[in-house]
Amino acid sequence: MDVTKILDAKGLACPMPIVKTKKAMNDLNSGDVLEVQATDKGAKSDLAAWAKSGGHELLKDTEEDDVLKFWIKKG
Amino acid sequence: MAKTITTNELAKKVVNHEETLILDVRNTDEFDNWKIEGGKVEVINEPYFNLLEGIEPVEGKFNKDQEVIVVCAKGGSSEFVADLLEESGYSNLYSLEGGMKAWSEHLEPVKIGDLKDGGSLYQFVRLGKGCLSYFIESNGEAAVVDVNRMIENYEGFAAENGVKIKHTLDTHLHADHISGGRQLAEKAGATYHLPPKDAEEVTFDYSPLEEGNYITVGNTTITVQPIYSPGHTIGSTSLIIDNQFLLTGDILFVKSIGRPDLAGKAEDWVGDLRNTLYSRYKELSENLIVLPAHYSFAEELGNDGSVSARLGDLYNKNEGLQVEDENAFRKMVTENLPPQPNAYQEIRETNMGKVNPENEKQREMETGPNRCAVQG
Numbered sequence: 438m439d440v441t442k443i444l445d446a447k448g449l450a451c452p453m454p455i456v457k458t459k460k461a462m463n464d465l466n467s468g469d470v471l472e473v474q475a476t477d478k479g480a481k482s483d484l485a486a487w488a489k490s491g492g493h494e495l496l497k498d499t500e501e502d503d504v505l506k507f508w509i510k511k512g
Numbered sequence: 513m514a515k516t517i518t519t520n521e522l523a524k525k526v527v528n529h530e531e532t533l534i535l536d537v538r539n540t541d542e543f544d545n546w547k548i549e550g551g552k553v554e555v556i557n558e559p560y561f562n563l564l565e566g567i568e569p570v571e572g573k574f575n576k577d578q579e580v581i582v583v584c585a586k587g588g589s590s591e592f593v594a595d596l597l598e599e600s601g602y603s604n605l606y607s608l609e610g611g612m613k614a615w616s617e618h619l620e621p622v623k624i625g626d627l628k629d630g631g632s633l634y635q636f637v638r639l640g641k642g643c644l645s646y647f648i649e650s651n652g653e654a655a656v657v658d659v660n661r662m663i664e665n666y667e668g669f670a671a672e673n674g675v676k677i678k679h680t681l682d683t684h685l686h687a688d689h690i691s692g693g694r695q696l697a698e699k700a701g702a703t704y705h706l707p708p709k710d711a712e713e714v715t716f717d718y719s720p721l722e723e724g725n726y727i728t729v730g731n732t733t734i735t736v737q738p739i740y741s742p743g744h745t746i747g748s749t750s751l752i753i754d755n756q757f758l759l760t761g762d763i764l765f766v767k768s769i770g771r772p773d774l775a776g777k778a779e780d781w782v783g784d785l786r787n788t789l790y791s792r793y794k795e796l797s798e799n800l801i802v803l804p805a806h807y808s809f810a811e812e813l814g815n816d817g818s819v820s821a822r823l824g825d826l827y828n829k830n831e832g833l834q835v836e837d838e839n840a841f842r843k844m845v846t847e848n849l850p851p852q853p854n855a856y857q858e859i860r861e862t863n864m865g866k867v868n869p870e871n872e873k874q875r876e877m878e879t880g881p882n883r884c885a886v887q888g
Contacts, residue, residue, distance in 0.1 A: 450586065451560075451585060451586065451588045452560050452584075452588060452589040452593075455560075455561045456564060456592075459561070459564055479585050479586065482541060483539050483561060486539040486540065486541065486561070487539075487559075487561040490559075490561070490562065
């Protein structure tokens with residue numbers, strides 16, 4: 438996948454993963470892909486809901502060794 | 513910085529029927545699945561991520577000086593939102609410490625009644641999950657039924673009341689919450705009782721809870737009389753205490769009845785469930801006070817925050833007891849069942865001693881409502 442930017446939000450608790458994701462998204466252009474890495478389990482459903490409400494597309498998410506990764510395409 | 517409120521303080525508001533406004537800032541799926549209910553609680557949902565650009569989504573929903581308790585999953589986002597609102601001129605905000613995770617673990621003891629020969633029966637209401645456990649004390653001794661994982665609550669209560677826990681009992685192998693019965697028994701030097709038919713796969717020693725056995729608590733004649741009442745699980749057992757109280761486990765609730773499918777045997781057990789509800793319990797005194805192991809609806813909480821009903825009244829009012837046709841009953845308890853409780857398979861395996869997840873994992877497994885009932 439063509440990733441424009443990687444955001445490391447590991448070790449951060451809610452609401453910070455979303456706050457930082459939102460900030461990182463503001464610097465990207467429509468169609469760019471942001472990869473977010475997080476360890477807070479709550480980030481999973483929140484990021485999906487946030488992306489949807491903001492008109493972005495959650496392309497894929499994975500979980501490996503307690504690290505959650507998300508790829509979000511800016512809308 | 514916004515103020516905080518503890519789960520203990522919030523629980524008092526709920527059981528005392530104080531007007532309470534909650535702003536739940538979790539995402540809407542989680543909110544719809546599970547929220548704070550009971551008493552005079554009113555809840556508004558607005559996910560925290562919708563408030564990052566400004567608080568317009570909640571503007572006008574409450575007054576600037578109104579008391580609002582902000583709630584999230586673990587307590588971080590609620591504090592964040594409360595601070596945002598304070599910056600916008602709202603002045604009476606509280607963030608719930610520990611969020612829904614802590615709320616799920618709070619136990620509120622409510623006295624149900626006195627025993628005839630001295631002693632009392634208390635119900636521990638788990639407001640965040642709808643689990644009910646029972647503390648029976650008499651003459652310095654106690655028995656605890658359907659113990660929750662947070663055993664320090666019962667240990668503290670026993671110490672405050674100067675009683676020694678001699679017995680812990682599970683009415684059945686639970687699928688919605690992790691039992692603390694075995695652990696509490698080990699720590700207190702008590703005996704752990706479990707119905708043998710639910711214990712075929714367990715990896716630990718226990719005392720079989722069987723029909724015809726009596727368990728004495730204290731020196732008085734308080735006896736726990738187990739009645740085999742299969743249906744929710746094959747070994748489900750009800751307890752009659754002091755000829756006054758009927759602890760029904762997950763067989764009969766105040767507004768609903770137990771679901772027979774959580775161990776994957778709905779078809780096999782539906783007959784047992786019907787037999788228990790429509791014949792066995794009918795032979796008992798209708799003046800018995802039914803005390804279930806769960807409740808599902810906030811309106812089941814009585815004026816003092818407890819959950820109970822007279823058996824005879826349930827035969828008139830509980831919809832699960834009004835289905836004369838056996839096929840209609842079978843259909844009701846095997847079709848269109850609500851979703852299963854979170855992680856119910858893992859919870860069952862934990863309660864059998866087959867797996868032993870670390871504490872944080874156990875807390876996660878227990879999030880969400882109990883979902884042990886089917887509605888009539």
